[in-house]
Amino acid sequence: MPDALIRWLAGALLLITLQAGVWWHGWHTRDQQAELAVQDKALADARQALNDFRTESNRLSTIASDIQQRADQINTNAARHTTEYRTYAVQNPLPADCRLDAERLRRIQSAVDDANAAIAAGQSGGAGTTDRAPNQRQPR
Template sequence: MQTWKWLGLLIALAAAWWLGWDSRGDQLERQQAQHELSAARRSLDDFVAESQRLQGLGALVEERIAKLKGSTETRIVEYRTHEKLVPLPADCRIDPERLRQLQAGVNDANAAIAAAQSELAGAAD
């Protein structure tokens, strides 16, 4: 009978040790899962911030396109009107007004390109 008591006590101790060891493994797994979850949340926050930045850049590009499109259409109408009113002379020399209109269109396009490049470079930082 004494042997059964010792055997029972030994089984109880082994079970307690096993449950303690098993719960320690569960605790380590929970810590690892918590670490992975926090890393995933940080990645998601970074993704959201980057997508918002890109969305802002997209809106800026759309704004620039609309502005350039409006000024381009105005320049085209002005040029075509002048072209009809004052056709090129026989020697094909461009008159000062036509040259001014062409240069204004080129200046608008160059200004839009420069502004977009500087804003994109600033946004990339």
């Protein structure tokens, strides 16, 4: 009988060991799955943040490009108006009574119109407040 008892105890011990191994493996696997779910969530959040950053970066890049184009246009217009005005002022000096002639006033008004159009375009987000192009005189 002791031999049968030893076999029974060995079988019981083997069964308990097997159940403990299965329990530990299940516990360990469940823990890994929970950790993997947390990591997947963190990865998804990081990817979403990266996509949001990329979208915002592209938007800001577009705005910066638009601002640079407007600044270049303003600089070009300012240089042109300055050159035209100085050339005209040298060719046609002011009269002795210091009154501005019509062409000199037109050139000054043209520069003011371009500056106002640039300001209006900047304030409205791209569209000017008038239907006329810069440097175009309104009829009187």
